[in-house]
Each structure stands twice: as structure tokens, then as C-alpha cells.
């Protein structure tokens with residue numbers, strides 16, 4: 001490894017903030033274009049996967065979708081699902097493959113635009129400047145836990161899904177998992193398989209079958225062009241961006257997550273968590289509807305696959321459709337007495353908030369979401385990379401972050417060439433640069 005660049009007082013054509021898969025992909029494309037840059041990472045490459053995933057974690061997307069630029073998955077199981085430590089190694093090997101100019105253990109704490117258009121980045125190791133900046137700090141910053149958690153009994157162990165490691169790390173007893181997105185459904189399964197009594201508050205997340213008619217549904221959807229569809233083709237693009245992911249798992253070679261089957265086998269399911277009073281929790285009457293809706297989504301995906309097969313006359317084995325194996329009865333419980341049921345821990349699988357408060361450049365909308373087109377903002381030279389649905393489904397995933405990185409690298413290259421001709425990134429003559437508005 002080459003020695004990391006010294007940041008304080010330095011200037012770079014491009015600063016990349018974040019050394020995850022997005023930041024590394026950006027660095028790869030900048031390197032290929034010979035554009036000077038530095039990648040600043042708060043921890044170490046692969047931090048999110050190493051530090052914030054549970055022990056049995058594995059990808060939900062098949063390995064063949066791991067197509068980081070210049071470094072597609074080359075292991076022996078393209079249709080399999082890398083486990084946590086393999087994902088970390090994949091990222092470490094990626095970095096080793098092209099030696100990005102990486103500064104680790106350094107947090108960018110402030111970003112502001114200077115008069116004239118360059119950027120100043122304050123970090124835990126001093127301040128430096130850059131002509132252009134790519135923010136690749138990931139989409140999942142601050143664990144989101146509802147304030148209702150403050151009203152639960154003090155002796156109950158509470159943790160966010162990003163802190164959950166394994167069933168043995170929780171105190172003996174039953175566990176309540178709140179949330180049934182990808183994390184909640186998989187953590188509930190992890191605990192259930194370990195023989196724990198699990199209570200699961202089921203939300204509105206959709207589900208998808210793992211396999212259908214002889215192939216992984218992801219392979220069908222890929223062939224159908226689903227993953228190439230740009231977000232601006234959707235009428236409800238903003239809603240698409242914040243949609244909860246479908247639950248399914250890659251565990252043990254991949255399978256469905258069928259919450260009804262878990263309930264049949266002893267897991268206790270409830271609807272949305274709505275209240276807490278003296279160790280007694282209340283849930284909405286939406287469990288049946290939530291399960292039905294999740295199944296309906298899974299079946300609609302199968303409908304689309306059927307149509308695709310029929311339209312192209314493809315040979316694919318027939319497959320019977322899903323039949324629900326359990327339904328909540330009319331008197332299904334909507335309360336949970338934590339002490340009576342021996343609940344010792346709560347896992348909040350309730351998502352994350354973005355934190356871009358360190359960015360002092362006015363490019364955010366009313367919800368704090370960066371306004372951008374394919375990652376380019378209205379502030380010349382400031383970009384985002386790795387946002388969910390930044391451009392397509394795979395933007396916030398291994399599948400297409402490389403395509404977005406390439407797009408931005410081209411944009412940055414064009415800006416750089418423009419600046420060479422015009423003097424500044426904004427295209428204004430250099431003599432006027434100090435008069436341009438900052439921020």
C-alpha cells in the first residue's frame with residue numbers, strides 16, 4: 001500500500017467523502033481518467049458491512065450482481081449470496097486492486113463552498129480544499145428508533161438492528177422485533193431458528209419470492225430490464241426513492257421469508273406498534289392486511305415473470321402459486337404484556353435517518369433530501385453517489401453504483417476541462433470568481 005496523502009492544508013481536484021463501495025467506485029473511475037483526487041473515510045474500507053451487520057448476515061442480491069467497476073465478483077458462487085465477512089473482503093480486495101488515494105480514520109465534519117467555487121472540507125485531521133466533491137457517505141446514517149422506546153421498562157434491553165449481532169448476545173428470554181423490512185424479517189428469522197420465542201411487529205414492507213419458475217426472481221427481473229429503469233420514468237419518483245425493500249433472504253443458498261410459516265411454527269405476529277403503557281404494548285389491527293399486501297406484491301412479480309416468459313416463448317417449468325399457510329383469526333391479540341411473555345429484549349428494525357448536517361451548501365429540499373439529477377446538484381462541482389434510486393434500482397446497491405460513478409466521473413472530467421478553458425468551474429472568468437456567491 002502507498003502512504004496515505006497528508007490532508008491538512010492540501011488541495012485536490014476532487015475530494016471523495018466516504019470509502020464504501022460508492023466512494024471506491026468513484027475513485028476507480030477518477031483514477032482511470034487520470035483525475036487527481038483523495039478519498040476520505042471516517043473508519044476503514046468496508047466499515048458499514050463490518051460494523052453494522054449481524055453475524056449471520058448475507059446479501060439478499062445474488063453475487064453476480066456485485067459488479068464494482070473493474071472488479072466484478074469472480075468467486076465460485078455467482079448465484080450464491082456472500083456472507084458478511086466475504087463482503088468486507090470483497091471491498092478490501094477491491095481497494096487493494098487499484099490502490100485508491102485513501103485516507104482512513106478521518107471524518108469530514110464540514111463542507112462549504114468558497115468564493116470562486118472551490119470547496120473547503122473540515123476534517124478530524126485538519127482542513128483542505130478541492131475543486132469538486134463527491135459525497136459518498138451512504139444512505140444509512142443515524143439509527144431511527146421511535147420515541148415510544150423511552151416508555152418501555154428500564155430493565156428491557158433495547159438495540160437497533162445495526163447493533164444486533166446474534167441471538168446469544170441477547171439476554172435469555174423472548175425477543176420483540178419491531179419492523180418487518182429486510183433487516184427485521186431476517187433478524188426475526190435468525191432468532192426463530194435459534195429457538196427463541198419471537199414477537200414480531202409486522203409493518204407494510206412488501207416481499208418477493210426467492211425463486212420462481214426455475215430461476216432466482218432477481219435473474220428474471222434483470223432479464224426483464226427492471227433494474228435499468230431510471231427513476232424519472234416513474235410518475236411517483238419521490239415515493240419510489242423511499243420505498244421499503246422487499247423481504248427475502250440469501251441465507252443457506254436463498255429462500256423465501258414467509259412470516260405466515262413462522263407464525264404457524266410459533267412466532268407471534270402483530271401489526272404496527274402503536275402504543276406502550278406500563279410494559280404493555282398495543283398494535284394496530286393491520287396484521288392481516290400487511291401480510292396480504294406483502295403476498296400480493298410477491299404474486300404480482302410472479303405475474304410479470306409469467307408474462308415475460310409467455311411473450312418470449314421461453315422454456316421454464318410451471319410452478320404452483322403461493323397458498324397462505326396461516327392467517328390471523330378475528331380475535332388475534334393486539335396487545336403484548338412484556339413481563340408476562342418473558343420479553344427480555346427489543347430489536348428496533350425501524351430504519352435509518354440520513355445525516356447531511358455537516359454539508360453547508362444549500363442543495364437540500366424541504367425534507368433534507370439532496371436535490372440532484374443523477375447525483376449532480378445545482379451547486380457546480382458538488383455530487384452525491386450511492387443514494388437509493390439515485391438513478392436506478394441498483395444505485396444504492398452493488399448492482400449499479402459503478403454505472404452512476406462512471407456518469408459522475410465523466411461529468412467531473414467535463415467540468416474540469418471547462419474550468420481549464422474558462423478559468424472556474426462555473427464558467428465565469430477567473431477575475432470575477434471572488435465576486436461569485438459562496439455557499
Ligand SMILES: Cc1cc2nc3c(=O)[nH]c(=O)nc-3n(C[C@H](O)[C@H](O)[C@H](O)COP(=O)(O)OP(=O)(O)OC[C@H]3O[C@@H](n4cnc5c(N)ncnc54)[C@H](O)[C@@H]3O)c2cc1C
Nearest residue numbers: 018020021022042048059060061107108137138386397398
Ligand atoms: C441491512 C442492509 C442490507 C443490505 N443488503 C444489500 C444487498 O443484499 N445487496 C446490495 O447490493 N446492497 C445491500 N444493501 C445496500 C447497500 O449496498 C449498502 O447500504 C452499502 O453499504 C452502500 O454503500 P455506500 O458506499 O453507498 O455507503 P456505505 O457502505 O454506507 O459507505 C459509506 C462510507 O462513508 C463513511 N462516512 C460516512 N460519513 C462520513 C464522513 N462524514 N466523513 C468520512 N467518511 C464518512 C462511512 O464510514 C462508510 O464507510 C443493504 C443495506 C443494509 C442496511
